[in-house]
Amino acid sequence: MILLGLDISYRAYKVWWRDFIVYMRTWITNLAAPILEPILYLFAFGFGLGVMVEKINYQGYEISYIKFFAPAIISITALNYSFFETTYASFVRMYYQKTFDSIISTPLSIEDVILGEILWGATKSVMAGTIMLIVITIYGLFSYPSALLIIPLTFFSGLLFGAFGMIFTSMVPRIDMFNIPVFVLFVPMYLFSGTFFPLENLPKWAQTVAQFFPLTHFTYLIRNSAMGILNTRMLFSLLFLGILCLVLLYIAIVWMKRKLIK
Numbered sequence: 555m556i557l558l559g560l561d562i563s564y565r566a567y568k569v570w571w572r573d574f575i576v577y578m579r580t581w582i583t584n585l586a587a588p589i590l591e592p593i594l595y596l597f598a599f600g601f602g603l604g605v606m607v608e609k610i611n612y613q614g615y616e617i618s619y620i621k622f623f624a625p626a627i628i629s630i631t632a633l634n635y636s637f638f639e640t641t642y643a644s645f646v647r648m649y650y651q652k653t654f655d656s657i658i659s660t661p662l663s664i665e666d667v668i669l670g671e672i673l674w675g676a677t678k679s680v681m682a683g684t685i686m687l688i689v690i691t692i693y694g695l696f697s698y699p700s701a702l703l704i705i706p707l708t709f710f711s712g713l714l715f716g717a718f719g720m721i722f723t724s725m726v727p728r729i730d731m732f733n734i735p736v737f738v739l740f741v742p743m744y745l746f747s748g749t750f751f752p753l754e755n756l757p758k759w760a761q762t763v764a765q766f767f768p769l770t771h772f773t774y775l776i777r778n779s780a781m782g783i784l785n786t787r788m789l790f791s792l793l794f795l796g797i798l799c800l801v802l803l804y805i806a807i808v809w810m811k812r813k814l815i816k
Contacts, residue, residue, distance in 0.1 A: 560807055561663040569657060569670025570677065577678075588631065588682035592689045595627050596620060610752060613783060624695045625777040626749035628683050628704060629711065633769060635682045636675035636712035637740070640719035641732045644671050648723070654814060668810045672716040672803065679712025680705060697782035704779050711772045714795060717802035724809035743769040748777075771795050 577584055600620040607619040647653040657667050687704050690696060696704075722735050746753075746760060747769040753761050764770045771791035778788060 560665045560804075560811075562665045562669060562807075563663065565662045566666040566670040566673065568662060569667050570673045572653075572657075573671070573674040574677070585685065588685040589689060591631065592624075592627050592686045596624065596690070596693060599623050612752065612777075612781075615781070615783075617781070621695050621781070622752075622777070623750065624690050624693070625704075625780040626773050627690070628686050628708065629747075629769060629773040629776045630744060630749060631686055632679040632683050632708040632711040632772070633715045633740070633743075635678040636672075636714075636716035637719040639675035639678050640671055640716045641723050641735075642729065644675075644720065644723050645726075645729050645732070647671075648814070649729070658814070664811045664814050665807050667814075668720060668807045669803075672713065672720055672806065675716030675719065676709050676712030679716075680709040683708030683711075696780045700779050700782040700784060702779075704776050707772065707776055707779065710795065710799070711768075714768055714772075714799040714802060717799065717806040720806035720810055721802065724806070724813045743767045748773050768795055768798060 603619065609616045610619055610622045612622055654667055658664055684705055687696070687701065691698075691701070722732060726732060726734075746756065746764050747767045748764065749769070753764055753770070756764065771794055775788055775791055778784060
């Protein structure tokens, strides 16, 4: 199917399936991190920083710090899994293992390969996010059934940040240069997207800048879903992220295709 000049077909799932098979060969190791991470985070912040911060005012609700921070663990994780999958892992498959060259020699198009990689990054996000959702639920920090919305939100986040990662993969000549977007773009997002503390604590200009960070909106959506606070403002965040995701996906496929053709 030709869409906006891109040759995309159902065959993209074959790339996804190939990555899934490789993942399952070491599934025990791969599942260990999303199980242990929330436990370590909750222990460190709950019994460490959480002891010093009594209550946080969030949208008119007085909640504990750990209840405020717990949803952010999932939003940050969804970003990490998809972004690092479509940067470091995709770069290795493309440059060192020559996996992309082998797949392109089949009936699959270049666009299928790129989209399949991004879909796999999103899948890793939703798998890690779902495992973390289960672990954190044991601590009684999430409200159901609204917390189930976190599962599709992590996939949505994986698509967006997976496309973001693929854009950088199309640009960098060496694998060590991925450190640049990590420290220039993602570290500020980690710190100033309402993850570790409320955005209201920042100066007005910083709050405005934070609204352009996609992680700000994903953290907001996931936190509200976790707490059972569903409102119309969430629709704005979904619209903003939906438009941004489509734009980034298009750019990622076009730029990556250009790189592979060269």
